[in-house]
Amino acid sequence: MQVDFSNQTTLRVRYGETDQMGYSYYGNYAEYFEVGRVEALREIGMSYKSLEAHGVMLPVSEMHVHYKTPAKYDDALNIETRIVEIKGARISFNYTIRNEEDAIVATGSTILVFVSKETMRPIQPPKVFTDVIEKYYV
Amino acid sequence: MQVDFSNQTTLRVRYGETDQMGYSYYGNYAEYFEVGRVEALREIGMSYKSLEAHGVMLPVSEMHVHYKTPAKYDDALNIETRIVEIKGARISFNYTIRNEEDAIVATGSTILVFVSKETMRPIQPPKVFTDVIEKYYV
Amino acid sequence: MQVDFSNQTTLRVRYGETDQMGYSYYGNYAEYFEVGRVEALREIGMSYKSLEAHGVMLPVSEMHVHYKTPAKYDDALNIETRIVEIKGARISFNYTIRNEEDAIVATGSTILVFVSKETMRPIQPPKVFTDVIEKYYV
Amino acid sequence: MQVDFSNQTTLRVRYGETDQMGYSYYGNYAEYFEVGRVEALREIGMSYKSLEAHGVMLPVSEMHVHYKTPAKYDDALNIETRIVEIKGARISFNYTIRNEEDAIVATGSTILVFVSKETMRPIQPPKVFTDVIEKYYV
Numbered sequence: 001m002q003v004d005f006s007n008q009t010t011l012r013v014r015y016g017e018t019d020q021m022g023y024s025y026y027g028n029y030a031e032y033f034e035v036g037r038v039e040a041l042r043e044i045g046m047s048y049k050s051l052e053a054h055g056v057m058l059p060v061s062e063m064h065v066h067y068k069t070p071a072k073y074d075d076a077l078n079i080e081t082r083i084v085e086i087k088g089a090r091i092s093f094n095y096t097i098r099n100e101e102d103a104i105v106a107t108g109s110t111i112l113v114f115v116s117k118e119t120m121r122p123i124q125p126p127k128v129f130t131d132v133i134e135k136y137y138v
Numbered sequence: 139m140q141v142d143f144s145n146q147t148t149l150r151v152r153y154g155e156t157d158q159m160g161y162s163y164y165g166n167y168a169e170y171f172e173v174g175r176v177e178a179l180r181e182i183g184m185s186y187k188s189l190e191a192h193g194v195m196l197p198v199s200e201m202h203v204h205y206k207t208p209a210k211y212d213d214a215l216n217i218e219t220r221i222v223e224i225k226g227a228r229i230s231f232n233y234t235i236r237n238e239e240d241a242i243v244a245t246g247s248t249i250l251v252f253v254s255k256e257t258m259r260p261i262q263p264p265k266v267f268t269d270v271i272e273k274y275y276v
Numbered sequence: 277m278q279v280d281f282s283n284q285t286t287l288r289v290r291y292g293e294t295d296q297m298g299y300s301y302y303g304n305y306a307e308y309f310e311v312g313r314v315e316a317l318r319e320i321g322m323s324y325k326s327l328e329a330h331g332v333m334l335p336v337s338e339m340h341v342h343y344k345t346p347a348k349y350d351d352a353l354n355i356e357t358r359i360v361e362i363k364g365a366r367i368s369f370n371y372t373i374r375n376e377e378d379a380i381v382a383t384g385s386t387i388l389v390f391v392s393k394e395t396m397r398p399i400q401p402p403k404v405f406t407d408v409i410e411k412y413y414v
Numbered sequence: 415m416q417v418d419f420s421n422q423t424t425l426r427v428r429y430g431e432t433d434q435m436g437y438s439y440y441g442n443y444a445e446y447f448e449v450g451r452v453e454a455l456r457e458i459g460m461s462y463k464s465l466e467a468h469g470v471m472l473p474v475s476e477m478h479v480h481y482k483t484p485a486k487y488d489d490a491l492n493i494e495t496r497i498v499e500i501k502g503a504r505i506s507f508n509y510t511i512r513n514e515e516d517a518i519v520a521t522g523s524t525i526l527v528f529v530s531k532e533t534m535r536p537i538q539p540p541k542v543f544t545d546v547i548e549k550y551y552v
Contacts, residue, residue, distance in 0.1 A: 015314065015324070016307045016439040020432040020487055026198040027172070027430050030165030031292045038291065038350070048291070049350045060164040063203045070197070073434055074314070074325045153452065153462070154303050154445045156296040158349055163292040169430045176429065176488070186429070187488045211296055212452070212463045302474040303444030310441070335484070336440040341477045 005136040006082040007040035013075045023070035029106055030063060033095050036081035037110070040093070044083075045132040056126050058112045061090070065108040075099050083136070089114045089122035143274040144220045145178035151213045161208035167244055168201060171233050174219035175248070178231070182221075183270040194264050196250045199228070203246040213237050221274070227252045227260035281412040282358045283316035289351045299346035305382055306339060309371050312357035313386070316369070320359075321408040332402050334388045337366070341384040351375050359412070365390045365398035419550040420496040421454035427489045437484035443520055444477060447509050450495035451524070454507070458497075459546040470540050472526045475504070479522040489513050497550070503528045503536035 011032065019025040041048050051058065071077055078098045085092040091112050097105040116123045125133075149170065157163040179186050189196060209215055216236045223230040229250050235243040254261045263271075287308065295301040317324050327334060347353055354374045361368040367388050373381040392399045401409075425446065433439040455462050465472065485491055492512045499506040505526050511519040530537045539547075 014307055015310055015433055016441050018434040019429055020434065020436040021195055021197065022434040023197070025168075025430040026201065027165060027168030030163075030168065031290055034165070034291055047350065057159055059159065059161070059205070059208070061205050063164065063201070063205075065201045067197070067199050067201075074323065152445055153295055153448055154301040157291055158294040158296065158298040160296040165292050169428055172429055185488065212461065297471055297473065299473070301444075302477065303441060303448070306439075306441030306444065333435055335435065335437070335481070337481050339440065339477070339479045339481075343473070343475050343477075346473070 001086050001137045003083045003085060003133065003136050004138045005040065005044060005133070006080055007036065007043045009036055009039040009079050009081070010076055011035055011079065013071050013073055013077065015073055018073045021070075023072060026065070026067060029065050029067075029097070029108065032077065032079055032097060033063070033081075033093070033108060033110055036079035036095055037093055040081040040083060044136075046129050051126075051129065052117070054126055054128055055117045056123070056129075057115045057117055058091070059115060060110050061113050062111040063108065065106055067106050068104045069099065071097070071099060071105045077105060083133070086125055086133070089124060091125065139224050139275045141221045141223060141271065141274050142276045143178065143182060143271070144218060145174065145181045147174055147177040147217050147219070148214055149173055149217065151209050151211055151215065153211055156211045159208075161210060164203070164205060167203050167205075167235070167246065170215065170217055170235060171201070171219075171231070171246055171248055174217035174233055175231055178219040178221060182274075184267050189264075189267065190255070192264055192266055193255045194261070194267075195253045195255055196229070197253060198248050199251050200249040201246065203244055205244050206242045207237065209235070209237060209243045215243060221271070224263055224271070227262060229263065277362050277413045279359045279361060279409065279412050280414045281316065281320060281409070282356060283312065283319045285312055285315040285355050285357070287311055287353055287355065289347050289349055289353065291349055294349045297346070299348060302341070302343060305341050305343075305373070305384065308353065308355055308373060309339070309357075309369070309384055309386055312355035312371055313369055316357040316359060320412075322405050327402075327405065328393070330402055330404055331393045332399070332405075333391045333393055334367070335391060336386050337389050338387040339384065341382055343382050344380045345375065347373070347375060347381045353381060359409070362401055362409070365400060367401065415500050415551045417497045417499060417547065417550050418552045419454065419458060419547070420494060421450065421457045423450055423453040423493050423495070424490055425449055425493065427485050427487055427491065429487055432487045435484070437486060440479070440481060443479050443481075443511070443522065446491065446493055446511060447477070447495075447507070447522055447524055450493035450509055451507055454495040454497060458550075460543050465540075465543065466531070468540055468542055469531045470537070470543075471529045471531055472505070473529060474524050475527050476525040477522065479520055481520050482518045483513065485511070485513060485519045491519060497547070500539055500547070503538060505539065
């Protein structure tokens with residue numbers, strides 16, 4: 001299913017996230033994407049924590065990042081997260097990170113897989129999740 | 139230029155790198171790739187540290203990761219890093235991470251850009267670097 | 277000088293911060309303390325970023341942490357930061373981190389040193405800083 | 415019991431571990447101490463991984479760090495870890511980190527607690543552990 005849902009959230013670049021170039025280290029963006037993803041799921045009404053409580057894990061199977069403008073210490077970054085597709089056991093998210101001057105810092109995407117904690121095998125998205133997301137199907 | 143150079147290095151998954159799924163967090167792979175890249179450059183004879191001392195930075199402009207098999211705490215991971223291409227100001231690396239059973243944990247790639255510390259603009263790879271890498275041009 | 281100033285700020289435990297015990301890894305608390313410290317300085321009116329812009333760095337010389345109750349994924353932690361003393365080139369902060377049930381997650385302290393970026397030597401706190409903090413001297 | 419056992423291990427400061435001061439971020443030392451601790455336990459013959467497999471966790475209850483000389487990118491750090499005491503459910507480690515010029519980068523200590531995974535309560539060190547460490551009692 002194609003999905004049309006987006007969430008905006010904000011975080012500040014921490015000092016420990018900078019590197020000696022003076023920029024936020026490129027490895028931090030996976031965590032920034034995760035913050036966006038977690039807030040998107042929370043807004044939909046099915047937090048990632050509840051999903052795990054329902055016996056479902058969502059490991060990441062692919063990540064792509066395009067770095068555009070360096071993020072600097074103490075920048076307040078806006079993370080826009082779009083849920084774009086659910087297909088079989090897979091769910092796709094796109095991300096756009098902007099700084100306070102509205103310049104694009106990075107864009108990216110991830111594909112995650114619904115996995116049963118019990119069997120450790122991919123599964124269809126659980127009903128508790130499709131119940132809350134189906135209103136965003138397009 | 140197409141390049142044919144590869145390096146193998148090993149690292150152990152640290153406890154702090156695991157998450158509550160019991161796997162190495164997906165955001166750590168950027169750092170694992172960097173460890174591989176740094177050792178590849180060191181083996182070629184031009185460490186990343188020397189590059190910076192020559193006024194050249196190498197920020198990452200793209201990263202792609204495919205996660206195959208979870209890495210677990212204390213796994214000794216083998217990182218194979220291939221330098222595959224230098225084109226204008228850009229240099230491309232491919233990575234394959236394997237565990238002790240020789241299963242593929244992840245594959246990925248990054249594109250980095252040679253940037254002058256003085257002007258902060260993309261530049262051709264400096265002569266000190268092409269001098270050591272040109273023997274691997276194919 | 278003894279100082280009496282405190283700030284409260286909140287952060288959420290990120291998934292990548294958990295470890296396979298299911299708790300926020302003990303190494304993250306340095307970063308949590310830093311978030312508290314940065315917000316305390318911002319509230320006083322002299323952000324850490326401005327301090328660096330004035331040629332002053334604040335490296336940490338000591339840290340002490342007592343871990344009381346594990347913090348878990350998605351917990352919203354309250355960080356209370358107290359500036360307690362400025363003595364020569366040194367400034368001391370105390371921290372108390374609480375979870376949503378108001379249980380104490382951790383307490384700790386850090387001592388930081390005012391250092392000139394130019395000489396890399398310890399210096400007295402700069403006037404731009406004492407101007408804003410002296411109203412909290414006790 | 416007082417214990418007299420020490421282990422030496424080495425690690426390289428990663429680029430992502432530096433901050434914009436150009437030093438390894440102060441929060442990384444918890445992870446450096448953990449690397450030392452893990453190698454000390456491995457040398458004794460009871461890896462931390464085996465301990466967890468025996469149903470025992472070792473959360474940290476206290477950490478103290480004194481930062482002496484900044485560690486820089488690509489520095490090969492020597493971590494000396496001493497197991498100093500086992501008292502009730504608690505085990506104490508001391509650490510000294512040195513750089514390639516043999517300057518002391520940091521010293522520190524941690525206290526960890528043996529905890530049953532089943533009951534989540536502190537327990538006496540398990541026999542599999544005391545069997546291997548008792549030869550170092552003093």
